[in-house]
Amino acid sequence: MTNFFYARLAASNIKKNGQIYFPYIITCIITIAFYYIMKSLSLNDGLDSLYGGGTIRQTLGLGCNVVMIFAVIFLFYTNSFLMKRREKEFGLFHILGMEKKHLMRVTGMETFYIAILGLGFGFLFGIVLDKVMFFLILRVLGREVSLGFYISREAIISTIILFLAIFFLIFLNTARRLGFSKPIELLRGGNVGEKEPKANWIFAILGALSLGTGYYLAVTVQNPVAAIAIFFVAVILVIIGTYLLFTAGSIVLLKLLRANKRYYYKTRHFIGISGMLYRMKQNAVGLSNICILSTMVLVMISSTTALMIGSDDLVSSRYPYDFIFYSKEKVYGQTDFSDREAVITQALENNGLTEKESIRLRTLEFSALKKKNGFTILKDADIEAFINDFEVLDFITLDDYNRTTGENRTLNDDEVLVCSNRVKMKSDLFVLDDFQFKIVEELKSFEYVGGGALASNIASSHIVVVKSEEILNELYEYQKEQFKEMAQEIDYIYGINVDGEEEAALNAYMEMRNGLNNLEVPENEVTGRVESKVEGAQGFYDIYGGLFFIGIFLGLLFTVAMILLIYYKQITEGYYDRERYVIMQNVGMSQKDVKASIHSQILTVFFLPLITAGIHLIFAYPVVEKILAVLNLSNTRLYVYCTIGCFAVFSLLYVAVYGWTAKLYYGIVKK
Amino acid sequence: MAILEVKSLNKIYTTRFGGNQVEALSNVSFLVEQGEYIAIMGESGSGKTTLLNILAALDTPTGGEVILDGENLSTVKEKQMSAFRRDNLGFVFQDFNLLDTFSLYDNISLPLVLMKKEYPEIREKVETISYKLGIHELLRKFPYEVSGGQKQRVAVARALITEPKLVLADEPTGALDSSSTDSLLNLFNKINEEGQTILMVTHSIKAASHAGRVLFIKDGEVFHQIYRGNNSNQEMYQKISDTLTFISTGGELDD
Numbered sequence: 001m002t003n004f005f006y007a008r009l010a011a012s013n014i015k016k017n018g019q020i021y022f023p024y025i026i027t028c029i030i031t032i033a034f035y036y037i038m039k040s041l042s043l044n045d046g047l048d049s050l051y052g053g054g055t056i057r058q059t060l061g062l063g064c065n066v067v068m069i070f071a072v073i074f075l076f077y078t079n080s081f082l083m084k085r086r087e088k089e090f091g092l093f094h095i096l097g098m099e100k101k102h103l104m105r106v107t108g109m110e111t112f113y114i115a116i117l118g119l120g121f122g123f124l125f126g127i128v129l130d131k132v133m134f135f136l137i138l139r140v141l142g143r144e145v146s147l148g149f150y151i152s153r154e155a156i157i158s159t160i161i162l163f164l165a166i167f168f169l170i171f172l173n174t175a176r177r178l179g180f181s182k183p184i185e186l187l188r189g190g191n192v193g194e195k196e197p198k199a200n201w202i203f204a205i206l207g208a209l210s211l212g213t214g215y216y217l218a219v220t221v222q223n224p225v226a227a228i229a230i231f232f233v234a235v236i237l238v239i240i241g242t243y244l245l246f247t248a249g250s251i252v253l254l255k256l257l258r259a260n261k262r263y264y265y266k267t268r269h270f271i272g273i274s275g276m277l278y279r280m281k282q283n284a285v286g287l288s289n290i291c292i293l294s295t296m297v298l299v300m301i302s303s304t305t306a307l308m309i310g311s312d313d314l315v316s317s318r319y320p321y322d323f324i325f326y327s328k329e330k331v332y333g334q335t336d337f338s339d340r341e342a343v344i345t346q347a348l349e350n351n352g353l354t355e356k357e358s359i360r361l362r363t364l365e366f367s368a369l370k371k372k373n374g375f376t377i378l379k380d381a382d383i384e385a386f387i388n389d390f391e392v393l394d395f396i397t398l399d400d401y402n403r404t405t406g407e408n409r410t411l412n413d414d415e416v417l418v419c420s421n422r423v424k425m426k427s428d429l430f431v432l433d434d435f436q437f438k439i440v441e442e443l444k445s446f447e448y449v450g451g452g453a454l455a456s457n458i459a460s461s462h463i464v465v466v467k468s469e470e471i472l473n474e475l476y477e478y479q480k481e482q483f484k485e486m487a488q489e490i491d492y493i494y495g496i497n498v499d500g501e502e503e504a505a506l507n508a509y510m511e512m513r514n515g516l517n518n519l520e521v522p523e524n525e526v527t528g529r530v531e532s533k534v535e536g537a538q539g540f541y542d543i544y545g546g547l548f549f550i551g552i553f554l555g556l557l558f559t560v561a562m563i564l565l566i567y568y569k570q571i572t573e574g575y576y577d578r579e580r581y582v583i584m585q586n587v588g589m590s591q592k593d594v595k596a597s598i599h600s601q602i603l604t605v606f607f608l609p610l611i612t613a614g615i616h617l618i619f620a621y622p623v624v625e626k627i628l629a630v631l632n633l634s635n636t637r638l639y640v641y642c643t644i645g646c647f648a649v650f651s652l653l654y655v656a657v658y659g660w661t662a663k664l665y666y667g668i669v670k671k
Numbered sequence: 672m673a674i675l676e677v678k679s680l681n682k683i684y685t686t687r688f689g690g691n692q693v694e695a696l697s698n699v700s701f702l703v704e705q706g707e708y709i710a711i712m713g714e715s716g717s718g719k720t721t722l723l724n725i726l727a728a729l730d731t732p733t734g735g736e737v738i739l740d741g742e743n744l745s746t747v748k749e750k751q752m753s754a755f756r757r758d759n760l761g762f763v764f765q766d767f768n769l770l771d772t773f774s775l776y777d778n779i780s781l782p783l784v785l786m787k788k789e790y791p792e793i794r795e796k797v798e799t800i801s802y803k804l805g806i807h808e809l810l811r812k813f814p815y816e817v818s819g820g821q822k823q824r825v826a827v828a829r830a831l832i833t834e835p836k837l838v839l840a841d842e843p844t845g846a847l848d849s850s851s852t853d854s855l856l857n858l859f860n861k862i863n864e865e866g867q868t869i870l871m872v873t874h875s876i877k878a879a880s881h882a883g884r885v886l887f888i889k890d891g892e893v894f895h896q897i898y899r900g901n902n903s904n905q906e907m908y909q910k911i912s913d914t915l916t917f918i919s920t921g922g923e924l925d926d
Contacts (some may be wrong), residue, residue, distance in 0.1 A: 587756075591753070
């Protein structure tokens with residue numbers, strides 16, 4: 001019977017406080033939907049069929065953790081402001097004879113209802129949104145993606161566990177507040193302004209440290225393989241830093257503005273600044289949330305767009321020729337490949353393709369340990385060295401270089417040209433143990449037929465152009481001595497460009513593969529393999545289709561979340577401020593003053609998150625660049641343009657959302 | 672010279688459902704002279720608050736007019752109404768209506784800020800008025816940190832700081848204990864002696880007994896009025912009390 005009473009009281013409390021509960025419930029629903037979508041995406045079986053599926057899964061998994069931290073902070077704060085608003089009501093219940101344990105029971109029931117509502121509608125909304133977005137994005141991309149739509153049981157279970165835990169913590173926090181408070185304090189609670197955090201300067205220092213470390217990690221990361229893991233550590237540090245610094249920083253800023261009397265005692269600033277100081281923590285958390293979401297959206301959309309726009313570039317840098325044949329030989333110029341080339345030529349003919357141009361060249365490629373003053377492949381070299389201290393050296397002759405580029409360069413025996421794909425040499429000498437060459441020039445770019453595979457290699461690599469075949473042979477013998485059975489052979493590469501249909505090229509490719517597989521070659525020789533640009537491009541689009549999808553999906557999701565956050569902030573603050581604005585209008589504040597004051601408030605802090613997101617984006621650049629490099633996008637200028645473009649479009653959206661919500665706010669506070 | 676003229680004021684409310692019409696005020700007329708201290712008394716539902724809202728330009732009458740210092744309220748444009756109210760009227764409310772977001776200092780300076788005064792002028796006026804009202808020590812505190820009597824003094828300071836033509840007080844002692852009530856009423860007398868016109872709506876006999884003239888409203892009409900003349904507060908209290916008894920027993924007055 002009494003149980004029933006508390007259950008009913010809890011329900012009617014929520015209904016009665018609908019105005020403040022409605023936005024909170026919406027927030028819960030969206031956060032839950034959001035987490036569910038993230039989680040189910042990271043568990044999607046389709047990921048396995050994607051290029052780098054493991055990495056993407058790991059990335060999404062880490063992304064889930066980010067969303068989780070976000071959810072905890074966000075729900076905790078929105079709830080504590082809500083409870084603060086209700087303290088008066090609790091005080092009244094208390095004075096009317098409810099004991100604290102009864103109050104706790106009521107709040108417990110309330111939290112339970114919210115949890116049920118939030119989870120129920122959260123899943124409904126999440127699943128529907130998931131489905132709708134799948135449909136829309138596939139329409140826009142205009143191609144199939146191997147990620148199917150599905151309802152993940154595992155994701156539902158983990159979402160339920162996580163959010164029940166969060167709601168339980170929220171309840172404990174409420175109970176703690178009720179337990180420690182005196183009824184009279186509760187009665188006044190709703191009116192008391194937020195106190196400045198006692199240790200504001202510690203917040204500031206911790207925030208600066210955290211943000212600084214995050215930035216430092218992002219800027220100094222060298223190894224693309226480690227980039228993804230480091231990226232997430234940096235993201236979490238930056239999130240923590242943003243919260244702490246926004247809290248400390250915005251309070252300091254507002255207090256400085258208040259201390260400046262001539263600024264503060266102006267109609268436009270007076271109300272806004274005092275209002276923001278009154279709820280300084282809520283203000284800071286709201287702004288940090290918006291800032292973090294904005295950054296996520298920007299990183300996600302700009303990198304995805306860069307990948308999407310860059311994918312044609314990627315294909316042509318990965319596949320410089322329509323068909324490329326690779327094989328190996330033991331000693332420079334010793335093996336005859338005419339039988340293998342005949343298979344290829346035959347396949348082209350059979351499919352009505354005509355050869356436009358072709359090239360044949362030889363390269364030697366092996367890994368060497370990077371030391372302070374050069375490279376080494378000596379056996380006794382530091383075997384403990386990290387794998388990322390190894391870099392790839394790719395040697396070709398000047399003749400092959402000149403034929404590829406159409407240039408007519410000359411070199412001396414002790415001179416080389418160098419082209420590095422990731423990290424420049426920054427030296428006048430190229431040293432490999434006892435070999436020492438003068439670097440005549442560091443080439444900005446050099447695309448040659450053998451460089452495609454190199455370009456997609458995530459390790460740092462250097463193409464070294466040596467004068468003659470003799471030198472190449474010396475290097476070959478030397479590495480053979482050192483590496484023994486692990487030694488590399490010289491690569492023979494044959495690239496052909498053709499005229500003809502894509503369909504024919506695909507058929508020709510199949511024929512070549514079969515032909516080569518069935519070819520008998522002398523002992524100690526390898527048949528070799530062939531690559532086709534058309535076939536490779538298809539694979540590329542399959543792979544990147546999934547990536548675009550995830551990028552756009554999450555980007556849109558975060559955008560929706562950001563809009564809702566801004567909406568939530570404006571609506572709740574509108575209701576909080578309404579009473580005050582009514583009083584002020586009674587003592588003579590005009591509608592014009594109300595509008596001016598709202599705009600001043602917006603201009604003081606509203607663009608802070610956007611500006612900070614921009615700064616985050618600049619610091620994220622080095623690490624995102626590395627991650628994109630893993631995905632084969634090395635055209636960093638394209639990424640920069642995409643980022644600037646996305647930032648511009650996003651800013652417009654941000655301004656529009658603000659304009660819209662400021663109107664809503666005005667509608668609420670005006671009499 | 673009359674600072675406020677109220678001429679045959681009518682206010683008719685139409686209930687939301689059905690067309691029942693309720694007459695909240697009917698044919699209310701009176702004059703308030705410069706420097707007068709008037710109390711308007713009446714029971715709950717007698718139309719006091721409606722009258723006050725109309726005087727404060729927060730509500731519009733159905734008929735009749737209100738002229739403040741020669742300006743007819745109905746001719747003031749909607750857009751200028753806020754400024755008009757701010758520049759000419761000072762308000763003291765029963766529940767203080769102080770803003771929690773502002774320190775007491777800022778609460779007092781609010782009207783001046785809205786009037787776009789410069790800070791040095793604001794500072795000077797706030798200091799002057801707060802010394803006068805004995806709240807100077809409290810200025811850095813927030814409304815939730817001081818007592819009801821102190822809050823009401825701050826509200827009075829806020830009302831007076833613009834040097835309004837008329838101070839409108841709505842049950843100013845309604846939320847105060849008796850000693851705070853006494854000190855507030857003495858404060859009203861003091862500022863009235865300095866020439867401030869005050870119009871107070873109340874149903875506290877004690878509060879009304881401090882006024883120079885008391886108007887009684889019953890069923891939307893001005894029913895009776897008492898002038899202080901040379902009476903003391905005590906005698907005034909007795910007279911008001913007698914009148915109220917008379918009204919509530921339903922008698923008619925001849926004069």
